[in-house]
Amino acid sequence: MMIKTENATIAFGGLKAVNRVNFELEEGMLASVIGPNGAGKTTFFNLLSGHYPPTEGRVFYQGEDITELPTHDRVMKGMGRTFQITNIFPELSVFDNIMIAAQRLNVPFQMSRLMTFMFLSKDRKSEEIANNILEEIGLADQRDVMADTLSHGLKQRLEIGMVLTLNPKLLLLDETFAGLSAGETKQQIEYVRKISEKYTILIVEHKMDVVMDLSERVSVMHQGELIAEGTPEEVRADDFVQKVYLREEI
Ligand SMILES: Nc1ncnc2c1ncn2[C@@H]1O[C@H](COP(=O)(O)OP(=O)(O)O)[C@@H](O)[C@H]1O
Numbered sequence: 001m002m003i004k005t006e007n008a009t010i011a012f013g014g015l016k017a018v019n020r021v022n023f024e025l026e027e028g029m030l031a032s033v034i035g036p037n038g039a040g041k042t043t044f045f046n047l048l049s050g051h052y053p054p055t056e057g058r059v060f061y062q063g064e065d066i067t068e069l070p071t072h073d074r075v076m077k078g079m080g081r082t083f084q085i086t087n088i089f090p091e092l093s094v095f096d097n098i099m100i101a102a103q104r105l106n107v108p109f110q111m112s113r114l115m116t117f118m119f120l121s122k123d124r125k126s127e128e129i130a131n132n133i134l135e136e137i138g139l140a141d142q143r144d145v146m147a148d149t150l151s152h153g154l155k156q157r158l159e160i161g162m163v164l165t166l167n168p169k170l171l172l173l174d175e176t177f178a179g180l181s182a183g184e185t186k187q188q189i190e191y192v193r194k195i196s197e198k199y200t201i202l203i204v205e206h207k208m209d210v211v212m213d214l215s216e217r218v219s220v221m222h223q224g225e226l227i228a229e230g231t232p233e234e235v236r237a238d239d240f241v242q243k244v245y246l247r248e249e250i
């Protein structure tokens, strides 16, 4: 099992944003957690990545109890995540963005990424890693372009590239399709499909149709709880899921 939660709960005051969630993700899978706005998806991600500690319950990664493990230790164990709002440096080139991420491997985490970049020389190993990743994410041709000039879809892909420098086993992608045009969404779907051969992937997504055909397993969150799980077909056919989604604007 790649990741597992047992009765995981995160309460913000009286609000249980994640409520007794039992979730399992097998190694090699491409799975999604979907649900309407405010369902608790991002909070659930923050639980997995260690950004929020659970109020109750446990989190396991490859069989190890990581409930108390700080975020950077999880990253070092191969848990990589993107954020709903991209984390790139808009004024720097595509290559330099990847370099910043690659060099982060060699320095204490407390230093800001930009400081790191300014103080470290561009060592050949990081440069080699960065070039390989640019190939892998299909941005080699845009190497010297300022990141801010990339389309929203390619910015998302650049952010995935920054996470790949950490050599992850598990990729947690938070709303990686949000704000993409129809064409960009198609490209991003193909891209995620491609990298899913190499990594275990968990996507959090608001829009149901985007991830349905892409995912092997789908879990549905609603008001902090997992209300359905299964193959896309099973989830699509679930009465409660249909009700929840019909009530929301999607
Ligand atoms: N840091 C926080 N403090 C208080 N409430 C929060 C915090 N983060 C999220 N929430 C609340 O928890 C619920 C779930 O939010 P979130 O996990 O962002 O949902 P989703 O990603 O599914 O849209 C929402 O009601 C939201 O307002």
Ligand SMILES: [Mg+2]
Pocket: 041, 042, 043, 084
């Ligand atoms: Mg969210």
